[in-house]
Amino acid sequence: MYLIITSSPNTDGLTAACGRAALRGIEQAGKTGEIFDLCANKIQACLVCGNGWGSCLDEHRCVIEDGFTALQTRLKDIEGLVLITPVYWGQQSERLKYFCDRLRRCEARKGDESILAGKKVNLVAAAGGTGNGTVSCLTDMELWCRHMRAVPFERIGVTKYTREAMLAVIERASNALITAS
Numbered sequence: 001m002y003l004i005i006t007s008s009p010n011t012d013g014l015t016a017a018c019g020r021a022a023l024r025g026i027e028q029a030g031k032t033g034e035i036f037d038l039c040a041n042k043i044q045a046c047l048v049c050g051n052g053w054g055s056c057l058d059e060h061r062c063v064i065e066d067g068f069t070a071l072q073t074r075l076k077d078i079e080g081l082v083l084i085t086p087v088y089w090g091q092q093s094e095r096l097k098y099f100c101d102r103l104r105r106c107e108a109r110k111g112d113e114s115i116l117a118g119k120k121v122n123l124v125a126a127a128g129g130t131g132n133g134t135v136s137c138l139t140d141m142e143l144w145c146r147h148m149r150a151v152p153f154e155r156i157g158v159t160k161y162t163r164e165a166m167l168a169v170i171e172r173a174s175n176a177l178i179t180a181s
């Protein structure tokens with residue numbers, strides 16, 4: 001199963017369209033895909049417990065009782081991941097940052113035992129404004145993959161100027177997550 005994580009409050013915007021394109025590509029390759037919307041699930045921000053570390057350090061779990069732990073557990077079984085964010089201030093949306101921050105705290109110190117170790121991840125930054133900040137957003141997401149021991153596969157910036165062409169690219173790249181050797 002391939003998971004597609006989206007992170008825009010706009011359920012019919014550019015990010016959502018990117019999510020549907022990724023799902024098409026995965027299904028065309030004969031695999032199951034599922035879209036998980038971090039905004040609908042209201043994933044919260046890290047509390048920065050203790051002196052900087054909480055139960056994330058040794059127990060690899062977060063104390064906040066929202067959908068995070070269930071999602072963390074689901075990542076064990078996925079074959080690959082697509083992360084899709086709107087570009088806000090040249091970065092990921094706050095919801096995606098919340099999720100990535102908390103997962104990194106719980107998993108990155110496991111090294112090669114990280115829940116995403118060795119798994120391919122497609123990174124998509126959807127910039128609906130000027131397009132400025134698309135590259136910095138993708139750079140940040142790629143760094144996160146490295147901390148997680150995941151394998152960044154494609155880095156795709158989408159702007160309103162070439163929306164349809166880039167949706168086709170997302171579809172192909174999601175298919176290639178499965179079919180490319």
Ligand SMILES: Cc1cc2nc3c(=O)[nH]c(=O)nc-3n(C[C@H](O)[C@H](O)[C@H](O)COP(=O)(O)O)c2cc1C
Pocket residue numbers: 008009010012013014015016086087088089090091126127128129130131132133134
């Ligand atoms: C707080 C905020 C910051 C934004 N910053 C940028 C930006 O740095 N660059 C850009 O091209 N668009 C920026 N935008 C526009 C979003 O990328 C655009 O609305 C995008 O399409 C959002 O995706 P959506 O259609 O899924 O909502 C920003 C939007 C918001 C709400």
